[in-house]
Amino acid sequence: MVNVILDAKNQSFKLTTIDGIDLYKFHARIDEQIDKANVAMTQGLSGKLMSVLESTLSKLGRYDEGSLIGSILSFTNVSSSGKDLGQGYVNFFRNNMDQIRGKIGDDLWTLNFFEQWYSQQVNMLSTWLSERMDHSLHYAQVTSISHIIKKIYSDFELQGVLEDKLNSKAYQSVIQRITAEEATCALTMPDVADGELNCDDMRNGDEEDGSEGGESGTHASRSMPKPKIGAAQAAAVTNVVAGRVGNLLGKGIGGLSSKLGSGGWF
Incomplete structure (x- = not known):
């Protein structure tokens, strides 16, 4: 639609003149109508965006x-x-x-x-x-x-x-x-x-x-x-995971050794 209006703007003078003369003043009125349509379409497109x-x-x-x-x-x-x-x-x-x-x-x-x-x-x-x-x-x-x-x-x-x-x-x-x-x-x-x-x-x-x-x-x-956030994040996550795994292993080994020492398993 924009292309049609722009082309109409370029062709309007040819369509409203006789031998290059706008005898009946159609050109000015058609240009005004085309400009209004162009503004309306521009506003409509920008409004959607x-x-x-x-x-x-x-x-x-x-x-x-x-x-x-x-x-x-x-x-x-x-x-x-x-x-x-x-x-x-x-x-x-x-x-x-x-x-x-x-x-x-x-x-x-x-x-x-x-x-x-x-x-x-x-x-x-x-x-x-x-x-x-x-x-x-x-x-x-x-x-x-x-x-x-x-x-x-x-x-x-x-x-x-x-x-x-x-x-x-x-x-x-x-x-x-x-x-x-x-x-x-x-x-x-x-x-x-x-x-x-x-x-x-x-x-x-x-x-x-x-x-x-x-x-x-x-x-x-x-x-x-x-x-350099990527390396820092990776290091932070690695430290957290390693710490939690270490805590779990430490608790498990500690509990096992305490039971073995007390003879509770026999």
């Missing part, structure tokens, strides 16, 4: 501080939800970017739409965080928002969105808040041996689905350092 981010943020809202559901999720250690939601939304907008780029023939329209879509996403994230300015974020919220905002920046940069559009005030406010929350999360997270999710896992999640080469230098400098 934004509804998915709204749904994602609504799910993350379950982890809000003081929320009963958030307390239950934390108590039952449902720690993968933040990562799953963040990566799920990244996969969604990447697939739709590929569809739009591949099916719509007008590159200028596509670029303008991507700029509008990027701005709407960042503004929605900024508004969502502003509503929780007086509350600390749950680590699932931090990991999800951090992953989403970084991937949005890098992927839309690869699509040709310019730096002045990418590095907006709304984007800067989101990055500053998430950086502060990441620092708080790193200081307050439980020990890895207790089975909790480390907040830095999602910052290393960039390596799971590609490099961060598309991000600008200023954006990359805002990210926190990436510690």
Whole structure:
């Protein structure tokens, strides 16, 4: 439908003129109607896409501080939800970017739409965080928002969105808040041996689905350092398992020796 409207825009002058002259002023009225249809379709498409981010943020809202559901999720250690939601939304907008780029023939329209879509996403994230300015974020919220905002920046940069559009005030406010929350999360997270999710896992999640080469230098400098969490987690789990096995073996051998010494088996 977008291609039809764009082609109608290009062909309307030929259809409404006689020998190149718009004698009956049809061209202006048809252009106005085409522009209205184009705006309606653009708003409809962006509205559908934004509804998915709204749904994602609504799910993350379950982890809000003081929320009963958030307390239950934390108590039952449902720690993968933040990562799953963040990566799920990244996969969604990447697939739709590929569809739009591949099916719509007008590159200028596509670029303008991507700029509008990027701005709407960042503004929605900024508004969502502003509503929780007086509350600390749950680590699932931090990991999800951090992953989403970084991937949005890098992927839309690869699509040709310019730096002045990418590095907006709304984007800067989101990055500053998430950086502060990441620092708080790193200081307050439980020990890895207790089975909790480390907040830095999602910052290393960039390596799971590609490099961060598309991000600008200023954006990359805002990210926190990436510690070698994988080795630390493996060592922690190994130590815990070895300690528990040792305790069990020690108790078993001790009990056996005590029975042998007391003659209770004979």
